Amino acid sequence: MKIKLLAIAACLLGSVTSFAQNRGHEIGFQSDNDSFLAQGSDRYYTNGFFLFYRVAHDPAKMGKRMRDDVANAVFGFELGQKIYNARSGNLPDASFVDRPFAGYLYLGFNGNVLYKNETTIKLGVKVGVVGPAAGGYQIQKFIHNTFGFYELNSWQYQVRNAAQLNLNLDVNKLLARSSAADLTVTGYVNAGTGFNAIGVGPMVRLGNFNQLFQSVSTQSTASRNAANQLLHNTELFFYYKPQINAVAYDATAQGNIFKDHPEPGTQEIVGDINHVVFSNQLGVSYASSRFVVDLSAFINTREVKQMVKSTHQWGSLTVLYRFN
Known part of the structure; x- marks a missing residue:
């Protein structure tokens, strides 16, 4: 009798575990801020906030060729805002x-196809605006007033409004793996009216991680594939995750790609970008049956030639909730 009860319990536990692994929806947010690293700075990429909704598609319902090769497929919506400062938001003069x-506000959609051989391809499109219509000044003013930070006085110099339509492609490919470490090559291409760049680099993971087709690392913790x-x-x-980036255009630093700058009759100030930027990301990721949490830090080399600091850094917190 005890053996039968243990067998039933094991089956139930196995069912719960399998069920927990395959939750088809997730919703959550990401918050970026340079103050997260306790550096006492408020400069350059100073704040970002993003909302996510993702839903998985069952590969078994795809065509035969896709069924044979695809382990997971995830589609997502994203609403985000990024805010950029000079060395401070309170400056003596121009x-x-x-x-x-600059402020950048956008709505995005993406499709993430993840193969059994641990190659992943994610294609996305973002529609939005760079400039005053993005609300960067209003959000930063609200944050500073709420938490008693210094008074802003320099947003009259921000880049002018520019509508945005941008495409992005992200690719990952597993190179090697042991029981507690693996190595992946990662890359991306951005193309559109505001952001044109390409980047590549390795990603090293240490600890308890899953395959690239269902992992925090590839935004694929949502899944409907019980197999x-x-x-x-x-x-x-x-x-x-270190990376080398070749940058052709950045609307948050250079303004509207279709206009000469600064725009006549405005106080707009634009900059000259560095076309090669090195970035470093390091962090810790956690994913359970219900929750996904990622804590990371970014350190980038100078993105605009006029920047007085040779590097800038910020912290990032992502929290997601998974459900059926």
Whole structure:
């Protein structure tokens, strides 16, 4: 009798585990801010906030060729805002603007196809605006007033309004793996009216991680594929992701791609970008049956030639809730 009860319990536990692995929806947010790293700075990329909704598609319902090759497919919506400062939001005069002020507001959609051989391809489109209509000044003023920070006085120099239509492609490919470490090559291409760049680099993971087709690392924790045999029911790992970026255009620093700058009759200040930028991301990721949490830090080299600081950094917190 005891053996039968243990067998039933094991079956139930296995069902719960499998069920937990395959939750088809997730919703959550990401918050970026340079103050998260306790550096006492308020400069350059100073704040970002993003809302996410993702839903998985069952590969078994795809065509035969896709069924044979695809382990997971995730589609997502994203609403985001980024805010950029000069060295401070309170400057004596225009000559101190070493990085253009800008807000970027967008709505995005993406499709993420993840293959059994641990190659992933994510294609997205973002529609939005750079400039005063993005609300960067209003949000930063609200934050500063709410938390008693210094008074802003320099947003009159921000880049002018420019409608945005941008495409992005992200690719990952597993290179090697042991029981507690793996190595992936990652790359991206951005193209559109505001952001044109390409980047590539390695990603190293250490700890309890899953395959790239169902992991925090590839924004693919949502899944409807019950056949996926994961390495771990819970992810908890450290990662390091250095990258070299070739940048052709950045509307938050250079303004509207279709106009001469600064625009006549405005106080707009734009900058000259560095076309090669090195970035470093390191962090810790956790994913359970219900929750996904990622804590990371970014350190970038100078993106605009006029920037007085050779690097800038910020912290990022992502929290997602998974459901059926």
